[in-house]
Amino acid sequence: xxxxxxxxxxxxxxxxxxxxxxxxxxxxxxxxxxxxxxxxxxxxxxxxxxxxxxxxxxxxxxxxxxxxxxxxxxxxxxxxxxxxxxxxxxxxxxxxxxxxxxxxxxxxxxxxxxxxxxxxxxxxxxxxxxxxxxxxxxxxxxxxxxxxxxxxxxxxxxxxxxxxxxxxxxxxxxxxxxxxxxxxxxxxxxxxxxxxxxxxxxxxxxxxxxxxxxxxxxxxxxxxxxxxxxxxxxxxxxxxxxxxxxxxxxxxxxxxxxxxxxxxxxxxxxxxxxxxxxxxxxxxxxxxxxxxxxxxxxxxxxxxxxxxxxxxxxxxxxxxxxxxxxxxxxxxxxxxxxxxxxxxxxxxxxxxxxxxxxxxxxxxxxxxxxxxxxxxxxxxxxxxxxxxxxxxxxxxxxxxxxxxxxxxxxxxxxxxxxxxxxxxxxxxxxxxxxxxxxxxxxxxx
Numbered sequence: 424x425x426x427x428x429x430x431x432x433x434x435x436x437x438x439x440x441x442x443x444x445x446x447x448x449x450x451x452x453x454x455x456x457x458x459x460x461x462x463x464x465x466x467x468x469x470x471x472x473x474x475x476x477x478x479x480x481x482x483x484x485x486x487x488x489x490x491x492x493x494x495x496x497x498x499x500x501x502x503x504x505x506x507x508x509x510x511x512x513x514x515x516x517x518x519x520x521x522x523x524x525x526x527x528x529x530x531x532x533x534x535x536x537x538x539x540x541x542x543x544x545x546x547x548x549x550x551x552x553x554x555x556x557x558x559x560x561x562x563x564x565x566x567x568x569x570x571x572x573x574x575x576x577x578x579x580x581x582x583x584x585x586x587x588x589x590x591x592x593x594x595x596x597x598x599x600x601x602x603x604x605x606x607x608x609x610x611x612x613x614x615x616x617x618x619x620x621x622x623x624x625x626x627x628x629x630x631x632x633x634x635x636x637x638x639x640x641x642x643x644x645x646x647x648x649x650x651x652x653x654x655x656x657x658x659x660x661x662x663x664x665x666x667x668x669x670x671x672x673x674x675x676x677x678x679x680x681x682x683x684x685x686x687x688x689x690x691x692x693x694x695x696x697x698x699x700x701x702x703x704x705x706x707x708x709x710x711x712x713x714x715x716x717x718x719x720x721x722x723x724x725x726x727x728x729x730x731x732x733x734x735x736x737x738x739x740x741x742x743x744x745x746x747x748x749x750x751x752x753x754x755x756x757x758x759x760x761x762x763x764x765x766x767x768x769x770x771x772x773x774x775x776x777x778x779x780x781x782x783x784x785x786x787x788x789x790x791x792x793x794x795x796x797x798x799x800x801x802x803x804x805x806x807x808x809x810x811x812x813x814x815x816x817x818x819x820x821x822x823x824x825x826x827x828x829x830x831x832x833x834x835x836x837x838x839x840x841x842x843x844x845x846x847x848x849x850x851x852x853x854x855x856x857x858x859x860x861x862x863x864x865x866x867x868x
Contacts (some may be wrong), residue, residue, distance in 0.1 A: 432456040433550040433572075433854050436540075436558045438463050439752070440480045441687035442718060443576045443775040447554040449756040450623030450847045451574075454854060456549060459753075462540060462558040469539050475531065508794040509581045512606065519589060519611035522582045528557055529564070529587050537561025550854050552597075556584045559594050570595065574623065574850070575603045576775045577795040578802035585610035592616075597623075597850050599778060599843065600802060601866040619864050620850050621843025622778035625760045629782070632860050634844055636764075638666050641783035641839055642673040644767050645832045648785065654829030654836070662836070677765040678743075681822070682714040684759075684771040689723050691772060691789055696730045697815035698770070699744075703734055705819055706743045714762055717748040718755050724748035768822075768831060770812070773799035778846075780808030780838030785831040787812050808838030 435455035437448035440463075448459045463476030510518060521529075532538075541562050544551065548569040553559040559573040563586065574597045575584060586592035589611030596612060598604045599622040607617050630636030645662070649655045655662060655671070663670055681702075683695050695715050705711050717724035727746045731737060736744060747762060749755035763769070769779060770787040777799040780786050786809030791797045803809040810830075813821045825831050845861050852859040 431549050431855070433552045434460060434544050434547075436460045436462050436551065436553040436555070438476070438555040438558065440555070441774075442752075442755075443687075444554040445752055446756060446775055447574050447576050447623055449753070450625050451552060451554075451850060453626060453847075454552070454851050456547075460540070460544075462537065462553075462555065462561075465540060467539075467543075472536060472539060475536060509579050509606075509798060512579075512602070512609075515609065518582060518609040520582075521587050524581075525583045525585075525587060528560065528583070532557070532561050532564045538565045541565040541567050552850070552854070560586060563592060563594055572597060572850075572854075575599055575607075576622070577799055578602060578777065579795065579798035580606055581794070582610055585612050589613075597846070597853075599846065601864075602798075602802065604866060618849070618853055619866065620853070621781070621846030621864060622775065623847040623850055624779065624781060624844060625756070626847055627757075627760045628763055629844060629847070632845065632848060637782055637839065637844060638670075639673060640764055641835060642666050642670040643675040644783060645835055646671065647675045647679055647767050648826055648835055649829040649832035651827060651829065654832040658836070665840075675767075678709065678712045679826070680712040680714065680766050681768045681770060682716060682762060682766040684716040684769065684776060685718065685720075685723060686772060686774060686792070687718060687720075689720055690792055692723050692726060694789055694815055695727060698818050699727070699730060699736075700734060701816055701818035702822075703736065705823075706736060706739055709743055712743050712745070714745045714747060714766065716759060716762070717746060718759075719749055719752055721748055721750075772796060773803055773809075775799075777803045777809065778842060780806065780834070781842035781844040783835050783839035785809060785834035785838065806837060806841035808834055808842055810834065 433454055433456060435448050435451050437445045437459055439445065439461050452459060537558060545567055550570045550572060551562050551567055552572045552574060554574040554576060556573055559571055562571045571594045573594055578600055579602050585607060586594055590613065595616045596607055597618050597620045601619065604617050604619050608614060628636060645655060683698055685692050685695060699713065702711060702713060706713060715727045717727060724746050731740060731744055747758060749758050768787060769784045772789040773791050773796045777786065780803060786803060788800055788809050788811045791800050843864055848859050848861060
């Protein structure tokens with residue numbers, strides 16, 4: 424294989440459904456040949472395919488929002504979640520039998536879903552990386568000539584992620600943790616087709632194999648989160664061995680900052696208002712800064728700004744209160760990565776953002792939505808990088824108790840130490856065949 428082939432970039436494919444799949448693709452943007460391709464919204468997509476994808480996306484997002492509606496919303500959500508649920512892992516057993524959702528996906532692919540895009544990309548044999556299983560399946564069914572990879576986006580996955588006949592499939596997987604590695608084996612994926620890499624966090628927040636950016640940001644953050652030095656005094660020598668002997672001299676260039684991130688469907692937007700209301704006096708006293716992340720949803724941004732005005736906090740906008748909204752998704756992912764550089768606490772549902780504790784971010788978990796987020800929550804608690812929220816109406820009380828006790832500093836440290844940070848670099852190394860000086864990840868279940 425020539426050196427030019429070794430350095431060859433890949434097609435990186437995602438899908439516009441929530442933010443998770445696109446967030447994973449964004450972490451691989453340096454590896455992408457051209458722009459990241461959105462399988463359900465790329466230029467030239469046939470109208471019939473666009474409509475099929477749109478129906479699936481609307482169903483996903485509408486049911487997520489309906490969960491907050493009494494009786495009927497809960498019933499509809501449970502029905503959808505049942506069909507994409509993740510079965511118990513133990514006892515270990517053969518889980519190769521496909522579920523109904525997977526059978527339906529293959530029926531749509533056999534009818535032509537994804538064919539136009541795969542034929543378009545098949546003029547090249549460069550590797551194809553998809554962060555959504557349907558696009559990977561379509562690539563295999565429609566005969567893509569190059570290697571096909573699929574990035575798993577949660578800490579555990581349903582049967583839908585593995586191919587219909589997983590034992591015979593040539594699709595290769597990038598797993599974010601050990602549980603996904605073992606789960607794929609139960610679904611029939613051959614061991615040689617599974618790579619334990621970690622989730623592809625954005626390189627802009629890492630700083631290369633040596634993680635210089637992570638170490639700098641964590642050094643400033645950990646003292647901000649431990650004002651009484653309860654945690655840092657006890658583990659000063661250990662922290663210094665990892666972050667450098669001068670870590671305690673790196674001072675934060677921003678006030679204590681909490682970032683609340685709402686999902687793509689906007690299902691938990693009211694939680695942001697509960698937090699804002701509870702922290703009103705602390706914001707006025709400049710004791711804390713609050714970022715409300717509306718993503719690409721202009722309606723949610725206006726919803727937040729309306730309540731900021733209602734609470735008499737308009738003068739704090741762009742000072743102690745920031746409402747972030749971006750018209751385009753690539754702008755959102757870049758802007759969010761920038762925001763995280765000056766974030767001390769991340770509050771979010773346990774989505775793919777659970778993996779961001781690997782950046783040394785303590786995560787306060789909103790209630791999970793869906794089976795996969797329950798497993799993300801369990802994983803995040805296993806690595807001790809986050810904790811479920813208390814009653815948001817009393818955020819002004821328990822949040823500062825957690826800070827005063829050094830508890831959130833402990834979560835920040837554990838997240839950095841225990842959760843994979845260099846997923847994007849490991850994936851790039853596999854694709855380009857260029858070695859990266861990184862330790863092999865342990866198979867932590």
